[in-house]
Amino acid sequence: MGSTNFIGASVKRKEDYRFLIGAGQYTDDVVPERTSYAVFVRSPHGHAKLRKVDTAKAAKAPGVIAVYTGDDIAKAGVNGLPCGWLITDVNGQPMKEPPYPVLAQGKVRYVGDRVAVVIAETYPQAKDAAELIEVDYEVLPAVTDAAAARNKGAPVIHDIAPDNTCYVWALGDKAKVDEAFKAAAHVTRLEFVNNRLIPNAIEPRAAVGAYSRGDESYTLHVTSQNPHVERLLMTAFVLGLPEHKVRVVAPDVGGGFGSKIYLYGEDVVVTWASRQVNRPVKWTAERMESFTSDAHGRDHVTTAELALDKNGKFLAMRVHTTANLGAYLSTFSSCIPTILYATLLAGQYATPQIYCEVTAVFTNTAPVDAYRGAGRPEAAYVVERLVETAARELKVDPAELRRRNFIRSFPYQTPVALLYDTGNFDATLDAALELGDVAGYAKRKAESAARGKLRGIGYSCYIEACGIAPSNIAGALGARAGLYEAGEVRVHPTGKVTVFTGSHSHGQGHETTFAQVVASRLGIAVEDVDIVHGDTSKIPFGMGTYGSRSLAVGGTAIVKALDKVVAKGKKIAAHLMEAAEADVEFTDGVFKVGGTDKQVPFAQVALTAYVPHNYPLDKLEPGLNENAFYDPTNFTFPAGAYVCEVEVDPDTGKTMIERFVAVDDFGKVINPMIVAGQVHGGLTQGIGQALLEGCRYDAETGQLVTGTMMDYCLPRAGDVPSYQLDTRETPCTHNPLGVKGCGEAGAIGAPPALMNAITDAIGVRDLPMPATAETVWRALAAKQAA
Amino acid sequence: MPVKVSMTVNGKPVAAEVEERTLLVTFIREALRLTGTHVGCDTAQCGACTVHMNGNAVKACNILALQAEGANILTIEGVAATDGTLHPMQEAFREHHALQCGFCTPGMVLSAIDLVKRHPNPTEAVVRAELDGNFCRCTGYHNIVKAILAAAPKVAAMR
Ligand code: FES
Ligand code: FES
Numbered sequence: 001m002g003s004t005n006f007i008g009a010s011v012k013r014k015e016d017y018r019f020l021i022g023a024g025q026y027t028d029d030v031v032p033e034r035t036s037y038a039v040f041v042r043s044p045h046g047h048a049k050l051r052k053v054d055t056a057k058a059a060k061a062p063g064v065i066a067v068y069t070g071d072d073i074a075k076a077g078v079n080g081l082p083c084g085w086l087i088t089d090v091n092g093q094p095m096k097e098p099p100y101p102v103l104a105q106g107k108v109r110y111v112g113d114r115v116a117v118v119i120a121e122t123y124p125q126a127k128d129a130a131e132l133i134e135v136d137y138e139v140l141p142a143v144t145d146a147a148a149a150r151n152k153g154a155p156v157i158h159d160i161a162p163d164n165t166c167y168v169w170a171l172g173d174k175a176k177v178d179e180a181f182k183a184a185a186h187v188t189r190l191e192f193v194n195n196r197l198i199p200n201a202i203e204p205r206a207a208v209g210a211y212s213r214g215d216e217s218y219t220l221h222v223t224s225q226n227p228h229v230e231r232l233l234m235t236a237f238v239l240g241l242p243e244h245k246v247r248v249v250a251p252d253v254g255g256g257f258g259s260k261i262y263l264y265g266e267d268v269v270v271t272w273a274s275r276q277v278n279r280p281v282k283w284t285a286e287r288m289e290s291f292t293s294d295a296h297g298r299d300h301v302t303t304a305e306l307a308l309d310k311n312g313k314f315l316a317m318r319v320h321t322t323a324n325l326g327a328y329l330s331t332f333s334s335c336i337p338t339i340l341y342a343t344l345l346a347g348q349y350a351t352p353q354i355y356c357e358v359t360a361v362f363t364n365t366a367p368v369d370a371y372r373g374a375g376r377p378e379a380a381y382v383v384e385r386l387v388e389t390a391a392r393e394l395k396v397d398p399a400e401l402r403r404r405n406f407i408r409s410f411p412y413q414t415p416v417a418l419l420y421d422t423g424n425f426d427a428t429l430d431a432a433l434e435l436g437d438v439a440g441y442a443k444r445k446a447e448s449a450a451r452g453k454l455r456g457i458g459y460s461c462y463i464e465a466c467g468i469a470p471s472n473i474a475g476a477l478g479a480r481a482g483l484y485e486a487g488e489v490r491v492h493p494t495g496k497v498t499v500f501t502g503s504h505s506h507g508q509g510h511e512t513t514f515a516q517v518v519a520s521r522l523g524i525a526v527e528d529v530d531i532v533h534g535d536t537s538k539i540p541f542g543m544g545t546y547g548s549r550s551l552a553v554g555g556t557a558i559v560k561a562l563d564k565v566v567a568k569g570k571k572i573a574a575h576l577m578e579a580a581e582a583d584v585e586f587t588d589g590v591f592k593v594g595g596t597d598k599q600v601p602f603a604q605v606a607l608t609a610y611v612p613h614n615y616p617l618d619k620l621e622p623g624l625n626e627n628a629f630y631d632p633t634n635f636t637f638p639a640g641a642y643v644c645e646v647e648v649d650p651d652t653g654k655t656m657i658e659r660f661v662a663v664d665d666f667g668k669v670i671n672p673m674i675v676a677g678q679v680h681g682g683l684t685q686g687i688g689q690a691l692l693e694g695c696r697y698d699a700e701t702g703q704l705v706t707g708t709m710m711d712y713c714l715p716r717a718g719d720v721p722s723y724q725l726d727t728r729e730t731p732c733t734h735n736p737l738g739v740k741g742c743g744e745a746g747a748i749g750a751p752p753a754l755m756n757a758i759t760d761a762i763g764v765r766d767l768p769m770p771a772t773a774e775t776v777w778r779a780l781a782a783k784q785a786a
Numbered sequence: 787m788p789v790k791v792s793m794t795v796n797g798k799p800v801a802a803e804v805e806e807r808t809l810l811v812t813f814i815r816e817a818l819r820l821t822g823t824h825v826g827c828d829t830a831q832c833g834a835c836t837v838h839m840n841g842n843a844v845k846a847c848n849i850l851a852l853q854a855e856g857a858n859i860l861t862i863e864g865v866a867a868t869d870g871t872l873h874p875m876q877e878a879f880r881e882h883h884a885l886q887c888g889f890c891t892p893g894m895v896l897s898a899i900d901l902v903k904r905h906p907n908p909t910e911a912v913v914r915a916e917l918d919g920n921f922c923r924c925t926g927y928h929n930i931v932k933a934i935l936a937a938a939p940k941v942a943a944m945r
Contacts, residue, residue, distance in 0.1 A: 012880055012881065012883075013880070013883065015888070016879070016880045016885060016888075017872075017880070018888075019885055019888025019891050019892075020862075020866075020872060020876040020879060020880060020885070020888075020891060020895065021822070021862065021863065021865070021866050021870070021872075021876070022820070022821070022822015022823070022861065022862035022863045022865075022892050023822065023863075024822070024888045024889075025821075026821075026824070026889065028821075028824075028825070029815075029821035031816075031819075124805065124807070200923055201887070201889075201923055202824075202826045202832060202834055202887070202889045202890045202921055202922065202923050202924075203824070203826065203887065203889040204825075204826065252887075252888065253887065254824070254826075254887045254888065254889025254890075255886070255887040255889060255923050255924050257923070284825075286828045287826065287827035287828045287829065287832075288828055506887055507886035507887030507888070507924045508886070509886065673883045674883065676883075677883045677886060677924075677925060677928075677929060680925055680926035680927075680928040680929065681886065681923070681924045681925055681926045682926075683926055684925075684926030684927065684928075685923070685926075708827075708828075708829045708831075709827050709829050709831035709832060709921070710829050710831060714921055714923070715926075715927075716917065716918045716921065716927075717913070717914040717915075717917035717918065717920075717922075717927040717930070717931060718914040718915050718917070718918055720926060720927060720928075722910065722928055722931065722932075723926070723928055746926075
C-alpha cells in the first residue's frame, strides 16, 4: 500500500506522552466538587455470624455524613451482585448461586468481606470513624482449601450448598477415555496444585459515584475493563436504575489483568450512596484491600493422566480438578475453571479422547475469577507438565514427543469442543529450539556442572482460545450476555477521524494499534486518528477488554465500520468524478477510476459529505459516520513454543533463569513493539506464578497470610531475565485482520516451561509452585535423603 | 491540628495548611492537585509515589509533608522542559516502550533518573538490582531496563 500502511510497524505509542508527563487521568485523580470519602469496614474473620453492627459512635464522629450497613442496603432494595455465566452440572441441574450482597447480610464469609461503609467529609475522618464501628461477630470455623471444603463436616458457607459444592461439571466421553487408558502402553500421572494468585495491578481499584439531582442522573468513574458491562449489571440487576441515566467512565486504568472486569460491591455502594447523601462519594482501595478483596486467580487441585501407545502417540487424557471459587460467585467466576479450562486440554496435540471433570467449591476466601489467562494457564500447565513428564519417563526427547503428536491439519475439531481454524506448531517449536540454541545446551550444562550448579531445560507448547466469543455458542454454554464488540468511525469534515470503541485499554496501547488499523485502511496519518474508549456516554454498547479479544473482536468491528465508510466514500467519489461506482477503487487514501487519471483524495470526499453542494442528495444521506457490531464466528487460537533454561544453586535452592525464549504465533501482528511488550509482561506474571507468587490463607482462621506486598512476592526487576522473542504468523482465517490476540500468552506458556526446567535441573518428577528457593532446596534434600 | 507547610515544588514555592499526619504524597496529590505522583501501596513497596527531595529519590508515601518543610521537591510534572520537551529519560521510556498502563511510570522515571545519577554507566545487573523499590506489573521490566541503559549516557551528560 505504500506510505500509509502501518500494519506491522512499531509505531511509538500515542498514549505515552500524557503518562510520561504525569497527565494521565486515573480514577483516583477524579475529585468532583463537594466530594465525600468512603471507607469500608471489612470482616477481620474468615467466617462469622454478624450478631450486631453498632454504628452509633461512628455516626457522631467528626465529619461523618452517613454510615450504612447491610441492613440499610437490604431495606433500600439493593440486590446482590449477579454472576454472568450459568454452569449446568453433570446431572443437568443449574449451579448453586448463593446471594452475593454488596454489604454483608447476617454473615461474613471471607476476610475482607464488606460489612459497612462510612462516608465523611475527608478521607482521614472516614477512616477514623470506621474504627468506631462496633461489630459483634460470632466467629465460625472457616475452610479455605478447595479439597478440604468437600470433606464431611467441613464448615458450611452457604445454606443452599450444604456440601460447599457449586457444581460438578464434565466435558468429554468418559467411557471412551477409560477404555483408551485400559489399552495404553504407558500412563503418566501427576497430581498438582495450580497456585492461587492475587492480581495486583499497580493501580488499586477505585470508584467515584456522583448523583445529579437536577436531572436524576448518575456518573460513576471506576477502574473497569468494561464500562458498559459494569453499567448494565449495576443498573439492570443490582440497583434497578434506568440505564440511560447512568454514565460509567473508566478513564485511564492502571492495569487490569482480569481483576477489573467485575462488578464489585464498592462500585455499587458509592453509586447508590451518592444519591442518599447527595454528594459525590469516592472510594480508593488501599493495597491491603486489593489483596483481600480483588478477585483472585487460579487455585486448582488437579489429578491428570495421559495415556500413550508404545510409539509415544497420545491416546487419551483424563483430568479431575477441584476449583476454588472463593466465598461468592464473582461476575465470570463459574466459566473460568470449566468453559475456559477444559476446552483447552487438547493443547497442540491430536489426543483423540479427553475427559475432564471439575468440582467447583465455595471456601472462606476472596472470590476467584479470571486472572491473566483465566483457565487457559491452568490447562496449559496440565498438558505441558504431563507431556514433558511422559517424555522423561519414556526417555524420549520432549521436543520429539511433542512433534509426534502435533496437530498438522486444519481446521481441526478437538474432542473438547473447540475447532482450531489454523496453526503451525512445528514452525514455532523449530524457531524456539533454534533461538534458544538448544543444540548448545549440553555444553552449557557441563559448564554449569563444573561450577557446581545444576542446569535444566524445559519446554512448553501452549495454545489458547481468545477473541471470546461467538455469542450463540457462548450462550449455549451458559453465558448470560452477548460477546460481540462495537465500533463507530466518525469522519470529520476535514478528513480527520475519531473512532469510538467498546474495547478498553488499560495498558494495551489500543490508542495506537487501533489508529494504525484505521490509518492504514483510510490511507491517512496515524496522528489523524483518535481512539475514544471507556465512557458509556460516548462509546457504543460493547463488551470491553479481557481474554485477549480487543483487536480480534473490537478491531474487527472497527474494520467493518471502515468498510462502510469506504463504500459510502466510493459513492460520493463516483459522483464527484462522474464515474460509475463500480469503477471506483480506493487505495492509499485516494479514490480513483481505474485506467484513468481521475482521482479524489479521502479528505475531499469527507468534506463533500458534510458540505453536500455537489452531492447525490436524492440517493445518499450526507455525512460520513458509520458504526458496526461484530460477533465472531469462532475463537482465535494463538499458540507458541517456549524454552526456558535455568541454573539452580544446590546449596541455596535458588533458581536463576538463564534463558527464556518465547516464539509466538499471534497471526498477523499490527504493532510488533506493543506485542513484544505484552509478551514481556505476560512472561513475567507467568514466572511470578512459577517462582515467587502464592496466595496463602491460614487454613483454620481464614486469615490472609500474604496480605501485603511484603508477604506476597511480586516479581521485581532483579527476579526476571531479559527475554528472547520471535513470532511466526499463520493468520487467523475468520477475521479480516488475521489477528489472534497476544495479551495472555506469556502468562499461559511460562509456568510449565519454567517448572519443566527446574524439575529437569534438580531431577525430580514434580515440584509445587511457587518453586521458591526453600521449596527447591527441600526437594533436593529429600532426594538426597532417599 | 492543622499546621502550615511550605516547600518548593517543581521550582515554585508552595504552602498549605495540612493535618500533621498528612503524608507528602497526599500533600502533593490533594493539596497541590499534582496527580502524576501515584499511590500503589500502603507498605512503601511499589515506588509509584517516588519523587525527588533535595535531589534524591524518596517514596513520598513514606514521609510526612512536615518532614519536607523547606525542601526542594521534584515531581513528574516538573521533569520535562517547560515547553513540554521530554527529559531524555522520559524520551527513552517512550522510544523503548517502557510503559504500558503508565501507573508505575512517574515513579519509575524519577527512580531511573536518580539511579543514573548514582551509576552514570550502569550495567543491566545494576539497573535490575537498583529498581527493586519500583514495581511494574505490565512491562515485565524488559523494556524499562532497556530504556534506562539507553538513556544513561544522555542523562549523565546533562550534568
Ligand atoms: S505508594 Fe509509596 S511505595 Fe507504594
Ligand atoms: S506500566 Fe503498568 S504498572 Fe508499569
